[in-house]
Structures are given as structure tokens and as C-alpha cells.
Amino acid sequence: MDSVIYTLVRRDEWHAAEAEGVYRGSPDDRRDGFLHFSAAAQLRATAAKYRAGVADLLLVAVPTAPLGAALRWEAAGGGARQGLFPHLYATLPMTAVQGVVPLPLGADGLHIFPTEIP
Numbered sequence: 001m002d003s004v005i006y007t008l009v010r011r012d013e014w015h016a017a018e019a020e021g022v023y024r025g026s027p028d029d030r031r032d033g034f035l036h037f038s039a040a041a042q043l044r045a046t047a048a049k050y051r052a053g054v055a056d057l058l059l060v061a062v063p064t065a066p067l068g069a070a071l072r073w074e075a076a077g078g079g080a081r082q083g084l085f086p087h088l089y090a091t092l093p094m095t096a097v098q099g100v101v102p103l104p105l106g107a108d109g110l111h112i113f114p115t116e117i118p
Contacts, residue, residue, distance in 0.1 A: 003072050004063050004098060005037040005086040006117075008047060011056040014100065020060075023060075023092040037062070037086040041118050047103070047111045055110065057103040066096045 017023035027037045037108075038046045051057055064071055065067070070090035075083075103111045 001084075001086070002039040002064065003102065004061050005039060005071075006043055007035060007037045007060045007092075008043075008051050008103065009055070009058050009060050011058055013103075014058050014060070016089070017092075018094060020095050022093070025091075033089070035088040035090075035092060037088060039083075039086065040056050040116075042083065043086065044111075045118055047113075051111070053105065053109050055105055059100040059101050059103045059113070059117075061100070062092065063095055 001029070009017075009026070013026060014023070023035070024030065029035045042059045047057075064086070067088060072087050072089065073084040074087050078083045083104055101114060103113065
């Protein structure tokens with residue numbers, strides 16, 4: 001499994017988390033009982049499916065090692081054919097975050113990812 005995972009967070013939700021020192025997840029995360037993450041190779045499809053056209057997104061990178069047993073790789077709603085996705089069954093402390101970068105929208109409405117994202 002990947003050593004770094006990613007989540008897409010709305011800017012206002014992230015700023016609230018920074019003030020608190022911990023990210024508790026989006027409304028979808030809280031409904032599902034875990035924080036949704038993606039591996040680098042899954043990010044573009046995740047953004048297109050769940051965050052298409054959403055401005056003010058941030059791409060949050062988190063190393064997996066500090067997350068321990070709270071991180072599980074599981075099949076998503078589409079089943080195992082879509083691969084396993086990282087799910088965090090805990091809050092995310094700001095101290096575990098490796099980096100945060102803006103994820104702007106291109107003219108085509110798709111998010112523009114950093115070059116290291118496949």
C-alpha cells in the first residue's frame with residue numbers, strides 16, 4: 001500500500017480544523033464513520049466523481065505510518081474492482097499532516113493536480 005495518502009478538503013473546513021488542531025472530517029466522513037482518503041493513483045477519479053467543479057479545495061497529504069491501526073484499506077462503494085481505498089477510523093491530528101496545497105479548477109472544470117500526482 002502507498003506510504004502517503006491524500007484527502008480533498010474544503011478550505012473553510014480545513015481552516016476550522018487548523019484552529020482546533022485536528023480534522024474531524026467532512027459531513028460525508030462523519031456520516032460514514034471514517035475519514036475518506038485516496039492513494040495518489042485514485043485521486044483524479046475521486047475528485048471527478050465526488051468534488052467535480054468544487055472550488056476552494058485543498059489537497060492534504062498524510063504519511064500512513066503514523067496513523068497505525070486506525071488506517072484500513074477497504075473496498076469502496078463500487079466494490080473491490082475499484083481497488084482498496086484508505087479509510088481512517090480516527091480524527092486526523094494536524095501533526096500527522098505532511099503537506100497541504102490548493103487544488104484549483106482548470107478552464108474545463110477539472111482540478112489541476114501537482115505534477116507528482118499520476
